[in-house]
Amino acid sequence: MGGLQPWHWIIVIAVFVLLFGAKKLPDAARSLGKSMRIFKSEIKEMQSDSSGSSADAPQPAKPITSERVEAPAPEQSPDRHTA
Numbered sequence: 765m766g767g768l769q770p771w772h773w774i775i776v777i778a779v780f781v782l783l784f785g786a787k788k789l790p791d792a793a794r795s796l797g798k799s800m801r802i803f804k805s806e807i808k809e810m811q812s813d814s815s816g817s818s819a820d821a822p823q824p825a826k827p828i829t830s831e832r833v834e835a836p837a838p839e840q841s842p843d844r845h846t847a
Contacts, residue, residue: 768776784792 780789
């Protein structure tokens with residue numbers, strides 16, 4: 765009852781081929797591989813950053829500057845009165 769048997773894998777692969785089509789599966793696998801490589805590199809970078817910064821004194825938190833840009837006031841058109 766624990767693991768998947770070979771015929772389970774055949775059914776899973778058949779379902780994936782039916783759902784996504786044979787042409788899209790290599791692209792999906794390639795994208796998944798790229799995503800995993802990026803994820804691993806980010807994890808390694810985070811680990812190296814945390815190990816490097818732990819030797820130094822703790823850095824004070826920087827305030828986050830707002831990225832919000834104030835929109836210019838809309839130009840008001842002259843009032844036109846019809847009489």
